[in-house]
Amino acid sequence: MDSKFHAFMFPWFSFGHMIPFLHLANKLAEKGHRVTFLVPKKAQKQLEPHNLFPESIVFHPLTVPHVDGLPVGAETTSDISISMDNLLSEAFDLTRDQVEAAVRTLKPDLIFFDFAHWIPELAKQHMIKNVSYMIVSATAIAHTLVPGGALGVPPPGYPSSKVLFRENDAHTLVTLSIFYERLYHQLTTGLKSCDVIALRTCNEIEGKFCDYISRQYNKKVLLTGPLLPELDTSKPLEEHWSQFLRKFPPGSVVFCALGSQIVLEKDQFQELCLGMELTGLPFLIAVKPPRGSSTVQEALPEGFEERVKERGVVWGGWVQQPLILSHPSVGCFVSHCGPGAIWECLMNDVQMAFIPFLGDQVLFTRLMTEEFQVSVEVLREKTGWFSKESSRDAIKSVMDKDSELGKLVRSNHTKLKEVLVSPGLLDGYVDNFVEALVDLINV
Structure with missing residues (x-):
């Protein structure tokens, strides 16, 4: 029996889904398997740099x-607001033919x-195996x-009673409910x-x-394990970021990035900027321009740029996140x-400070x-918004090397990282995964 296979990949039309699927495709191609990756036309150009095996993928x-109702030319979630996800979902299903x-x-x-959800039915008609590959957390x-189950309510016998939605998470449930029923x-x-x-x-993280x-x-x-790609050292960090970061001592810079789909209200964007300013630490914020603004600069709080010009940058475009995170100055x-x-x-x-926006986050x-206990959460008001003080307090609590909380999360993070980087662990997941797929196909 041939142990090499040909896989189709058909992820949701969001870069937050397509890129992890492509990371998996790279691992399969590395093992000698072929992958056909189904993507919206425009998305292909943005995905091509992540394809490490163009002869196999x-x-x-x-x-x-x-x-x-869907804007003309919209193909992925990056082209629309979250409230239009339902419409994109309809278009997504219409690609079935x-x-x-x-x-x-x-x-x-x-x-x-x-x-x-219709792939299993289609696959069975064509005598093909199918895998529901979920990139959100278990x-x-x-x-x-x-x-x-009900949204956010753990069923009887649930393995952990600690991980729950709270009253102040109402904003995430509202955001989710637009799309949740269909999803x-x-x-x-x-x-x-x-x-x-x-x-x-x-x-090691989510076994139960x-x-x-x-x-x-x-x-x-x-x-599959986390399937993080290795850092691409052939493309170094862009010079202007390298120049900015190297001005500061090791572990002193706060880097903030909120993903490709989160668009803040202008007031909330300004609170985020002011919270960074209040920390007194050097910082780099990489977020999309807030709602109603075409650039981040036009939405900045009054006098902000002048006050932070030596130590703070707000950027509205794409950045090399993995390379910035691994820079010695980022803490x-x-x-x-x-x-x-x-x-x-x-x-x-x-150190990690989280501002989750959607239910899975x-x-x-x-x-x-x-x-x-490897991170802190930026606390929200009852309105669901976070204040400049709450973001400052969260960041300061983990950046203060002498604080009890800072010591605790740093120590726990170090221990967990040691487990995850232990020799052979992550490669072992991929090897076992591929082996199981071969068995599935050959049943």
Whole structure:
């Protein structure tokens, strides 16, 4: 039996999903397998630099059908506001004919999917195995996607009572509810119907949640590990960032990045900037311009640039996040707690302060701050907003080397990192995962 296979990958049209799928594709290609990656046409250019094996990973562009209400030319979540996710989801489902045509022509051995709940049915018709590959945390799935579960309410016998939504998380539930009903249906249908569930995590962090999901769905759960790409040393940090960071002592700079989809209200953006200023520490903020502003500069608080010009930068474009995080001058990462960002943090030595915005981010934040105690959370008001004082206090609490909390999270983070970087651990996950896929195909 041939142990090399051809896999299709069909992730949700969001770079936060497509890039982790591509990281997995790179690992499969490294082991000699072929991958056809189904993507919206425009997204292909942005994904190509992440394709380390272009001879083995081929992009198959899809035309995103127009749906009333969706901006013309919108293909991914980066092109729309969160409130339009429902419309993009409709367009995503309308690509089914194109996906089926590709399956019929190219005859893959298996298909990886996440939001496309109809893939298992399509795959079975064509005698192909399918894998529901979830890039969000197992914690979030256990809380929100177990059969018959309610959003944010742990079912009886839940493996941890500490990781819960709180009253002040109402803003995340409102944000989620726009999309949640459709999303819940898509994801639970996919999880129930797939041949096997795959999660981007490891037992050392979320083992009990993975076991719980396996029991709830009565399915095998395979783990890939975090699948972080190795730092690309062939492309050094851009000179202007390198120049800025090297001005400061080791471990002194606060770096804040909130992912590709979070767009703050102008008032909240200004609170974030002022909170950074109040720390008295050097900082780099990389966020999208706030709602209603075309640049970050036009939205800055009055007099802010002048006051922080020697030590602070606010940037509205893309930055080389992994390279900045690994820079010796960076000492703290303020993040939205997206799954990829968490893994990047855990594998670095930076202190972590989280401002979660969506439900899965809230849950992983609680796991990191309350169970593992490797980070702090920026506290929110009852309105769901955070203040400049709360962001300052969170950052200062972990950056102060003499504070009890700073010592605790630093020590816990060091211990956890040692486990994760122990020789062979992460490669072992990939080897076992690929082996299990070969077994699945050859059954």
